[in-house]
Amino acid sequence: MNSRERILGRVRRALADVPADETPYERAVPRDYLREHGERTTEETVELLAENLTDYRAVVHRTNREELPVLIMRLLDAHGSREVLVPEGLPPEWLSATRALRVEDRATDTPDRLDRVGSVVTGCAVAVAETGTIVLDGSPDQGRRRISLIPDHHICVVRVPEQIVGSVPQALERLDPSRPLTWISGPSATSDIELDRVEGVHGPRALEVILVG
Amino acid sequence: MSGTFVGMPAFPEAARDAVGNPTLRGNLRHATHTIRAKRDRAVAELADWAQLREAGRRIKDHTLRHLDRYLEQLEASVTAAGGTVHWAADAEEANRIVTRLVKETGESEVVKVKSMATQEIGLNEALEAAGVRAYETDLAELIVQLGHDRPSHILVPAIHRNRGEIRDIFTREMGSWGRPAPEGLTDRPADLAEAARVHLREKFLRAKVGVSGANFMVAETGTLVVVESEGNGRMCLTLPETLISVVGIEKIVPTWRDLEVFLQTLPRSSTAERMNPYTSTWTGTTDEDGPRAFHLVLLDNGRTDTLADQVGRQALRCIRCSACLNVCPVYERAGGHAYGSVYPGPIGAILTPQLRGTASEIDASLPYASSLCGACYEACPVAIDIPEVLVHLRERVVQGGPAVRRGNKVVLRPAKGHAAERAAMRAAGWAFAHPGALRTGQRLASRSRRLHPRTLPGPGRAWTGSRDLPAVPAEPFRDWWQRTRGGKDAK
């Protein structure tokens, strides 16, 4: 008998007390928890997102489409980045003002190469107001998972209001589980020293979120 | 469960040592009190916490009661998404599988994300014996590994170390594992985090094999979920060419939607955050993004034995948030090492004896490592009635009875003499140096409600044999504890 059969056999014997006609999954789990915590206008939802991102030390900017390229230029300059990592489907106009050298996200680049790039600019799949979270799903304007990980400075553009949801349940509804997802809530942090939160370990130490609408 | 901490003294002796160590007690007290207050605030933000907790409990219970079906479904969906599924009946088999998979890549080092399952099976030691070096990359795990130490907390394995000790460990040890700590490293947490960042960077960037656990596995989609803070998890999950995840079979949830419950309750319960900095989900492999090969090792190692116990199986609902540790007055004083297992605190006291049996003195004494105050039950985001399971296991230790070990039905013999009750008295004795506290602790506090109508089982019977069962105190133990000595004696 192989281990698969052995384990499944043990499970079945262990569950001999479970009646065959037990309540099915659909009715076994009460879903009377809230879809969203409180009622908010769209603007209030955007503000809550900004507030919660800021609370976890992300830097939040608000702008419109016309001003976006200049803002990105300013942020890259302020960080002193001469190179910027770019997912292949990033709208080209976003980087139309910056002089930083565009480094395309390519499968063949080594992690060491990416480690020498100062900043990365991505879009996002969805942003969650109640938790101050942005979610990346590897779409063309977001790129491979590693590009938002290795550079020390991540600029993430969120389209307002269409990419913002209120809550975690609403975010999961919108996301495709077959894509690799990265949920980001503030810059990298640790609570490992005396259970106090300290920002800045392995992921980007600077997270800037631009709300464009 | 592999004998991680071989030769450990039984809980009361180990705890006595810990209680006598003022630095350890100070560190633990500081850390657990910090997190408790924050957690209360994070939980209070959600008006539907009680409903989320109940949904979490029901999702896990339902999954466990149909685990065979969900395991098969998970296997099919992971395989369809490009992953390879392996089954490991015990620690030794899991270690053998992982070692073989690493060897097949031709590599001699792996980077690891913090994982309770791989600690439980002693994977690092098994790899070391096969000539493979495993680098722990979670900050606290790194502190433990560099300090040649043992983990003492589920979430923060180095919780017993303060910043000064961490600075000394980094300065002394980093050089022999790779890049040394910077000259004149201070004990500022930010500087310590920076030292870890620099030390581990080169290892991440060259890593070809990553080893992880997972917080959840979704049967319907084959998706695995890792919840973390530092970004070391993302490094290990995305940079290597091969990813090997070792996950206990109880980590399944049926549907993608079920994550909406746990992604709300887990971060708030564990680090007291609205959301932890990073959560990664992946389904098999993705072309040109992340590892090209993904292996999932499904681990039993005592879980099916636990499942066979109708009272004890609820311990398998645990999502390893560590809230029960942080509120436990016994843990706060005894520290994690006294529990002699990778699972310390209240959850360890009910999980370890079930996973590896109560044959050793330490494991037989674990169900006594509690005053039954009930704070753990209240804190638990999946409502595990830890006091109920503790009493059940005490009964098992004292009276023996039927159980399942390694898949076989056995009849356990009662522990010799009244060793168990003596252990209980000693455990209580060290934890509550105050005689009044000892008496109060023995009164099953009002919050372990369900126990009262029954005659006291196990050691309780031994107690009531020689004295009257006291009335349940009007004031719950935990409140009494907070009001009186709980806050005063660590200084």
Ligand code: SF4
């Ligand atoms: S038993 Fe409950 S409170 Fe304790 S770690 Fe597990 S889920 Fe958290």
